[in-house]
Amino acid sequence: MATDAGNPIPRFPADFLWGVSTSAHQIEGAAGEREPSVWDVFEAEPGRIKDGSTAAVACDHFHRHREDVALLAGLGVDAYRFSISWPRVNSPGGLDFYDRLVDDLIAAGVRPVPTLFHWDLPVTQDWLQRDTASRFAEYVSVVADRLGDRVKKWITLNEPAEHTLLGHALGAHAPGKELLFDALPVAHHQLLAHGLAVRALRAAGATDIGIANSHGPTWPASQEPEDIEAANFYDLLLNRLFAEPLILGEYPSGLGELMPGDVESDLKVIAEPIDWYGVNYYAPSRVGAPQGAEIEFGGLTLPAELPFSVREIEDVPVTDFGWPVVPEGLTELLTTFHDRYGDRLPPVVITENGCSYDGLDDQDRIAYLDGHVRALHGALAAGVDVRGYFVWSLLDNFEWAEGYERRFGLVHVDYETQARTPKASYGWFQGLLRAQRERAQG
Numbered sequence: 001m002a003t004d005a006g007n008p009i010p011r012f013p014a015d016f017l018w019g020v021s022t023s024a025h026q027i028e029g030a031a032g033e034r035e036p037s038v039w040d041v042f043e044a045e046p047g048r049i050k051d052g053s054t055a056a057v058a059c060d061h062f063h064r065h066r067e068d069v070a071l072l073a074g075l076g077v078d079a080y081r082f083s084i085s086w087p088r089v090n091s092p093g094g095l096d097f098y099d100r101l102v103d104d105l106i107a108a109g110v111r112p113v114p115t116l117f118h119w120d121l122p123v124t125q126d127w128l129q130r131d132t133a134s135r136f137a138e139y140v141s142v143v144a145d146r147l148g149d150r151v152k153k154w155i156t157l158n159e160p161a162e163h164t165l166l167g168h169a170l171g172a173h174a175p176g177k178e179l180l181f182d183a184l185p186v187a188h189h190q191l192l193a194h195g196l197a198v199r200a201l202r203a204a205g206a207t208d209i210g211i212a213n214s215h216g217p218t219w220p221a222s223q224e225p226e227d228i229e230a231a232n233f234y235d236l237l238l239n240r241l242f243a244e245p246l247i248l249g250e251y252p253s254g255l256g257e258l259m260p261g262d263v264e265s266d267l268k269v270i271a272e273p274i275d276w277y278g279v280n281y282y283a284p285s286r287v288g289a290p291q292g293a294e295i296e297f298g299g300l301t302l303p304a305e306l307p308f309s310v311r312e313i314e315d316v317p318v319t320d321f322g323w324p325v326v327p328e329g330l331t332e333l334l335t336t337f338h339d340r341y342g343d344r345l346p347p348v349v350i351t352e353n354g355c356s357y358d359g360l361d362d363q364d365r366i367a368y369l370d371g372h373v374r375a376l377h378g379a380l381a382a383g384v385d386v387r388g389y390f391v392w393s394l395l396d397n398f399e400w401a402e403g404y405e406r407r408f409g410l411v412h413v414d415y416e417t418q419a420r421t422p423k424a425s426y427g428w429f430q431g432l433l434r435a436q437r438e439r440a441q442g
């Protein structure tokens with residue numbers, strides 16, 4: 001990979017928000033101390049998780065959060081993005097845990113930035129049912145009433161696109177449904193839940209609300225019309241379906257007609273103004289016309305019925321996960337959004353960016369992050385209003401259907417002993433934060 005690793009990273013605005021991210025189900029463990037979620041059920045089904053593992057213990061963060069807060073303080077981040085588990089809030093002592101976590105973060109000088117839903121749905125809920133959106137908003141009110149005096153920045157949902165696609169269309173994630181295009185109501189109900197949550201948070205006095213959506217540039221496999229058409233369709237699903245209802249107040253390209261309920265009136269709720277737009281970026285996608293047979297891709301088996309096929313991006317390095325490393329894709333993505341939506345695009349925060357590599361001396365992760373931070377600066381220089389950057393992830397953790405084989409952390413976790421060991425990338429990020437702060441002052 002071509003990097004400027006020797007040169008200092010250009011200066012970001014003094015109030016730029018630097019952070020790291022995690023999610024509840026991937027780190028907390030203590031599964032027996034809360035209500036079950038759809039992930040607990042999914043993990044118990046044979047063959048669902050690659051290494052046969054479960055998240056019952058994970059990083060045992062529920063019992064070790066003080067140690068993890070100390071790692072955050074040592075890293076020197078401004079903010080920590082974690083998620084609140086709805087099934088844990090439903091359980092005795094659940095809110096007390098988040099209450100302590102928030103207090104400990106603030107005492108350590110780290111701003112808490114909770115995500116209210118990161119895929120761990122209570123087993124009593126179902127996104128195919130509209131009612132789940134209303135239940136979500138009630139849960140959000142309970143959390144906001146308890147934490148809103150100290151939590152100032154909120155995220156409603158994490159990647160409703162992945163939760164719809166992987167969880168309900170392809171069945172690779174919980175709840176394991178394989179509905180293909182019949183999963184569209186799951187998208188609509190999550191968007192509705194987002195809008196209702198924004199209203200609930202406003203009612204509790206919140207003034208700084210965003211969402212974390214997964215996006216990436218989509219490149220056609222060739223300039224043949226059928227490849228371009230397939231790539232546009234993929235772009236519609238990944239980059240427009242979950243963005244345009246929020247940003248423009250409408251579904252793209254007639255998709256609204258496929259959604260359940262009174263879509264026009266729901267769109268008024270969905271388009272409730274937000275304060276910033278979170279983007280999770282990992283890699284671009286190369287997409288072409290369907291090839292008529294199932295394809296294995298990025299750990300997934302994509303069915304033949306899809307109107308597109310995902311191809312390999314050649315001649316770039318790949319992570320241990322096999323994902324292509326394309327930092328310029330981040331600049332391209334953000335400038336495309338800026339061009340598409342102009343003034344209607346809220347300020348952007350990168351809510352996740354990271355990679356899976358093994359090893360403590362993770363120079364490959366440093367190269368990945370270094371390249372992406374520079375690419376982000378490129379987007380700023382091109383006029384995109386970017387306000388923050390969060391690395392995925394603080395810790396190695398339970399990587400969903402991949403189990404524990406994929407390691408995304410700046411900190412290594414030994415799952416036998418629960419020992420935390422900062423990797424080389426932890427030191428690199430610490431240095432970046434220090435340098436940005438010194439230059440902001442000097």
Ligand code: GBH
Binds near residue numbers: 280
């Ligand atoms: C996020 O999902 C999740 O929010 C987080 O919980 C998770 O741990 C993290 O990322 C790492 O997976 O076309 O081969 O390049 C992001 C999921 C990332 C899945 C990009 C598809 C493209 C694979 N997506 N990825 S490839």
